[in-house]
Amino acid sequence: MTAAPLNISEFIDRGGFSAKQIMIVGLCLIFNMIDGFDITAMAVTAHQIGEEMGLSTDKLGLVFSFSLLGMMMGAMFLATLSDVIGRRTMIIITLLLVGSTVVLTSLVDSLTWLIVLRFISGLGAGAMLASVATLASEYSPERFRALSVTAVTAGYPLGAMMTGMVASSIVPEFGWRGMFVAGGSVTLVLAIVAFIFIPESLQFLCKKQPANALQKVNNILAGFSIQPLNEMPLINQSDGAVEVDRQGILEKMLSLLTPELRRSTLTLWATFFLCISTLYFLMSWIPKLIIDLGYSAESGNLAFTLFNFGGVVGIVMLGSMASKWSLSNLISIFAITAAILMWVFAAAASWTAVTEVLLMTLIFLIGVSLQGGYTGMYAVAAKLYPIEIRSTGVGWAIGLGRLGAVIGPGLAGYMLATGFSITSNFLLFGIPMLIGGLFAYQLKVR
Secondary structure (H helix, E strand, O other): EEEEOOOHHHHHHHHOOHHHHHHHHHHHHHHHHHHHHHHHHOOOHHHHHHHHHOOOOHHHHHHHHHHHEEEEEEEEHHHHHHHOOOOHHHHHHHHHHHHHHHHHOOOOOHHHHHHHHHHHHHHHHHHHHHHHHHHHOOOOOOOHHHHHHHHHHHHHHHHHEEEEEEEHHHHHHHHHHHHHHHHHHHHHHHHHHHHOOOOOOOOHHHHHHOEEEHHHHHHHHHHHOOOEEEOOOOOOOOOOOOOOOOOOHHHHHOOOOOOOOOHHHHHHHHHHHHHHEEEHHHHHHHHHHHHHHHOHHHHHHHHHHHHHHHHHHHHHHHHOOOOOOOOHHHHHHHHHHHHHHHHHHHHOOOOOOOHHHEEEEEEHHHHHHHHHHHHHHHHHHHHHHHHHHHHHHHHHHHHHHHHHHHHHHHHHHHHOOOOOOOHHHHHHHHHHHHHHHHHHHHOOOO
């Protein structure tokens, strides 16, 4: 038995990046792909669902909005339960919740049940991101922590990209219902994988000290070839992974609006809101918009896949460039570029001689600039706030930003139902990206 060190994070920060730690981060990335699937499964099947159930575009937009409302509430409120029941438990619960409701979605035949199940799926998916990002951060050494969180965040566009590819095989053969059966079943299997392979957060065990906490800590440390401890280690009170309990949730939220932080906080919230409204407009409607231009369902799925592949490329590009240039300046450039490309797409879509290759190229480039810039906002949020309120600042920025995700797809659905053209939608939703890019420049974060 060895004596306990000053704090548990020393075990992770002083050690290497072992195969088990890489496995944990890798599984967190895969679990976050469920977040991408939760939205995109509906996006790639919206046209077929609308035709079978007789739903107009404004009704489909309502379904998208309720799903995203669930994600917003899950990120802001449900995810906080992980501080009570544990990261591992929350991940397992959300996988079970998302998996079961996605499977049940394949059985619906009414708008009401479609909305209810998509909302519940959204709750689970929203809580998923916060839980897996936190766990991956806590099991990563300091020098690899940013890379791990970025990799886990990239799970969303990776999951969306895979969904578009899988839909081209499943939907023609088994219909839209087969897509939800397949996705939900895989998610339920992943819940079993999480139960077997995902350990509880060491930070959580040391902070909450549930029954047999020392034994549980030693069992986890044994997997890292660390000698067992004879007493519980301390948690680092300055560690950003776990906050001290000196304030309640309301007090922490209000501390984001103190005079020295108010301007940065409001600017950050506005930037998240504007960028995410455009992101989820595209995430929800790209396949149907391409189909409405007269192309096949396969072309719609290809456009969706390219948009999300572009997102993965954009995330890598921003991450590699951020070590040399100001992060907020890069985000501003990416966002303004996305707005310009959306307006170019709107113009190209109205050309009689436009080619499918040109439209697909533009969709890919929009994905690179829009999703790359948006993902960088997570790092900006983390850098803006002091350690003691950092997770609160990031959580509220993401949660309030998702309000834009609720409004964007619903507004687009209403516009399409009332006769606005695809060109008009791209022109309109390019404006929030432009303004968001200008706001991002004001944040002045390196």
